Amino acid sequence: MNSFNGHILEVETVGNLSLVRVALGKNTQWVSVVLDTPQTAPYLVPGEDIRVLFKETEVILNLQDPNLLSVDNYLKGTVKEVEAGEILSRLVLDTEIGELVAVVGSKSLKRLGLARNMSVLAMVKMNELILAP
Amino acid sequence: MIEINLTKKLRSTGGSMLLDLELKIKKGEFVSLYGVSGAGKTCTLRVLSGLLTPDKGRIVVNGTTWFDAGKKINLSPQQRKIGYVFQDYALFPNMTVRQNLEFALQKGQSKSIVDNLVAIVELGDFLNRKPSTLSGGQQQRVALARALVQRPEILILDEPLSALDHKMRSKLQEYILKVHNAFNLTTILVSHNIGEIVKLSNHIYELHNGRVVREGKALDFFNAERNSAKFRFTGEVIHIEKEEVIYVVSVLVGNSVVKVVTDREEALALTLGDQVFVASKAFNPILERI
Known part of the structure; x- marks a missing residue:
């Protein structure tokens, strides 16, 4: 599980859903959609420290323009380690918020030609981010 | 309110340990004691129930002093209004379920409480059976009912469900909650099962080396409910x-x-x-x- 510390910037609530904007680093503001409101989860207030959790297997790696995808969260990283399996491969990226682990299909690894020291965007959909105070 | 403020030097095979407790448990609360084996959980239950005498300190329950080392007050286990359920059911094998329950009645106490308890924990079909013919879960229901015959104010549960399989365990948990509410009990549970602790208790105390090292509301304690994973x-x-x-x-x-x-x-x-x-x-x- 990837886990990063940040703080809440903004909470937008509609019905029982909230869109939470979290600052994780200087250039990294991510959003998470949660089935909670500031009433049901009192920690959902701007300024509150929060951890953002997501699975390695939910990370999408991208070499192109991130604005052409319906994925809200992205972060630039440099490939630090590659452990290639037959079906799945594990990559460790160096990013401004720390080391991020991605597990992707080995075929994608080949297709994208991912290797050490390459620059890549790590992307995560907003419904995959778990928030924990 | 149960107010415990005491120390007791304990000796075990692993050396000695100082039980040093300061607890305030509100009336009607369901609390759990959590911690590794040898942390002092069962010893805490034993000093509260009078089976173990503290070296110093006081135990005051709902305004009545049960123990005061300075004033030399020490109520006997029988005088303390406590119901105790262990992992081992400890039923009389030669008595029927009804006889086991009625044996716990105090002199002159009306038998109506037995019928009331039998109804709550649904033992009606087994009243004339001997414990050996019952399942583990059914025996533990008898033990639970027996612990409540004398209308205790405090119910103590020391790993009561450890010997039961999951299904039985889950059912017994329902009965425990039912009697806790029906009799307005203050209940203290010792368990290693986090799911059980979260399901049953309002407040948790974590013990380590004879002291409370952490406490909190059940939902916050294991930091479980406090994230957005539903x-x-x-x-x-x-x-x-x-x-x-x-x-x-x-x-x-x-x-x-x-x-x-x-x-x-x-x-x-x-x-x-x-x-x-x-x-x-x-x-x-x-x-x-x-």
Whole structure:
């Protein structure tokens, strides 16, 4: 599980859903959609420290323009380690918020030609981010 | 309110330990004592029930002093209004269920309480049976009812469900909650099962080396309810296997085994038998009509 510390910037609530904007680093503001409101989860207030959790297997790696995808969260990283399996491969990226682990299909690894020291965007959909105070 | 403020030097095979307690448990609360074996949980129950005498301090329950080392007050276990349920049912094997329950009546006490308890824990069909003909869960229901015959103010449960299988355990938990509410009890549970603790108690005290090292509301204590993952269960790690670059952890949740893919560091931090939360956001699971 990837886990990063940040703080809440903004909470937008509609019905029982909230869109939470979290600052994780200087250039990294991510959003998470949660089935909670500031009433049901009192920690959902701007300024509150929060951890953002997501699975390695939910990370999408991208070499192109991130604005052409319906994925809200992205972060630039440099490939630090590659452990290639037959079906799945594990990559460790160096990013401004720390080391991020991605597990992707080995075929994608080949297709994208991912290797050490390459620059890549790590992307995560907003419904995959778990928030924990 | 149960106010405990005491010390007791304990000797065990592993050396000596100072039990040093300061607890305030509100009337009507359901609290759990949590901690590793030898942390002082059972000793805490024993000093409260009068089976173990503290060296110093006081125990005051709802305004009545049960123990005061300075004033040399020490109520006997019989004088303390406590019902005690252990893992071992400790029923009289030669008596029927009804006889076991009636044996606990005090002199002159009306038998109506027995019928009331029998109705609550649904023992009506077994009244004339001997304990040996009952299942473990049924025997523990008898033990639970027996502990309440004298209308105690405090119910103490020391690993009461450890010997039962999951289904039985879950049913007994319902009965425990039922009697806790019906008799307005203050209940103290010792358990190693996190799922059970979260399900039953309002407040948790973690003991270590004879002291309370942490306390909190049940939902906050294990930091479980305080994240945005809505699809959440507790379970026990029963298998860890490496598959290529990932690890697959099998977790026993209720009667089912679920498999969870994890990264290396998480998998290596787990040991078979560990209690874990299995959690995911409400967005991930799919539903299909059966």
